[in-house]
Amino acid sequence: KAIHKVSDRSEAPFIAINCASIPENLLESELFGFEKGAFTGAHKTTLGKIECAQGGTLFLDEIGDMPYHLQAKLLRFLQEKVIERLGGRKEIPVDVRVICATNQNLEVMVSEKAFREDLFYRITEITLNIPPLRDRDEDVLILANFFLQQYAAEYKRSAKSFADDALYGLRNHKWPGNIRELQNKVKSSVIMSTSTQVTAFDLGFFDKENAEYELSLNLRAVREQAETIAIQKAYALTDGNMSKTSELLGITRPTLYSLIEKYRIGINV
Template sequence: MEKLLIIDDDSGVQKQLKWSFSDYDVILASDRESAIAAVRRYEPKVITLDLGLPPDEANASEGLAALQEILAIAPHTKVIVITGNDDRTNALKAIAAGAYDFYQKPVEPEVINVIVSRAFSVAAIEEENRKMRAVAGSDMGVIGNSASIDRMRMMIKRIAPTSITALLLGESGTGKEVTANAVHLASDRKKKPFIAINCASIPETLLESELFGFEKGAFTGAHKTTKGKIECAEGGTLFLDEIGDMPYNLQAKLLRFLQEKCIERLGGRQEIPVDVRVICATNQNLEQMVQEKSFREDLFYRVSEITLNIPPLRDREEDVLILAQYFLQQYAAEYKRNVKGFSEDGLSALKNHKWPGNIRELQNKVKSSVIMSTGTQVTAMDLGFFDHEDQGYELSLNLRAVREQAETLAIQKAYALSTGNMSKTAELLGITRPTLYSLVEKYQLTIN
């Protein structure tokens, strides 16, 4: 049972509250000294505090002093102050000092129960968010606490000190470049360059010169000798992403570089020695491509001296929440938003989604949710999960309210789907940008 500390010098009120809170493990204290002792011993998450404590029952000085001391010892504790009927000034002082909420006498069990229950819920959510923040700062930039990620971190630490060529396999969006950079950072090459190149994003005619460089006059437009990515990575690490998309005729030249550790620029005749650690990645089945003769067998064995399989996000258990909290902190700071964590339905939606787009999809959803959120906690709706069962959406019978709800929901959904691009949002909604901005202003939506 959750521990609830009740601080009140009136034994009658103590009994009434203890009877009201039968679902909790109630601890009683009647003055500041016994209250502080109870806080240290039991570490309650929620406390009710009567500001009129002895020896100054008529005023709030002793209660406010107790509040200050409690929060100094346990700053995350939710303290609900209880004041007299006409003592609103001291109640506001307590809130300013860090109290969670206040309640004015006389005590009504139903009302105080709701306030206490809500305080426990908020305390639980904040505790989970703090745990996620603590784990999020994992070493080497590989964020997570699941067994599969722990195994991968162990492999990274083992291969990093060597010069072995590694092949990273994983679905799109699983963080292959982050993993490659982690190998680089854990190696003795970390002070040298980490150069990444996507073999699928560069036209076949340009990829060779991009990798190996070219001499002046090698082709039309080659006005000066230019180093390629391999030379630029001297002493460091070269990451070849989407190696499966490398043109077949260029694979032989890459194989020679990997075997001989030297290159020739386009239009050149001089062999240039290079000291570069190579890491490759793909989301394709290279073994099948070898059988289909679209990927060289000798190159496959050369780039896969050791293979790391990066697990998809759906198989990483609690890492979804850890990564979500990490991205939330990052974008809250970037966009200057007062967003602290996720609501209960937000956490539930994050856990239940299958994440076909993996970490990239999660990152985009959290980014748009930080922009969309109007409170300190991100909800399922902010994340773009508009059909989540826990969102508690109720349709009003007032036609004006119905229209406002529907239009607000449509704008938020389109904004989330377009990852914050207003032109795409307007296009999805079938309206012009000025009309979209007019609706945003009308409904006071928080959109950048």
């Protein structure tokens, strides 16, 4: 999307499609469109993603998951810059720049006859190799903070930063789901957190069987986490009554106020 925004096609459409998320029997019609009566339920002519991107950019995510039989039709579009809708016989000229992405090794797929060799060379004229998040430690916190600010503003939440235990977890997690996993974890934690700081618990790291982060946390961080959770639960159980909250916790109200301020818990006092 960034490539599209800084290009001379930025005023034209940017259309993205994930080849892995659409059933095989629907992907062809999604890409190329269909004519009225092409199949049962085709009550009107419908444009595909390629035509919708006319003059702009088409982003094919997870192209390695595109069915083999459909790759030939995509290759023809890339080479001749024309398409035919399903059920149609008319060639439709299209002017679209295509960007592809995949997390699979296409060269291996070519050798295994799972990906067309001619299409491989057609889409790899210019390539960018972006290492997985687990190999880019320096990017994790930058991206995490970006997502935190984005979702805090979008959902009007109080989270402003990550607690120390959360930072430790972010740096040490292996991120098998890559950036999408990071994005989803931060989004969920921002929505669920009631504090100005997102903790490792909010991020779900303490639910892991191999709690390698938990073992390395210092005693102060563990105590802070436990006290924060206890205060939040007591506050919820007493419907926000501070006197009952302090009584339930077995502490004085001044001590409760002090802890709320110390841990920056999102409670109006």
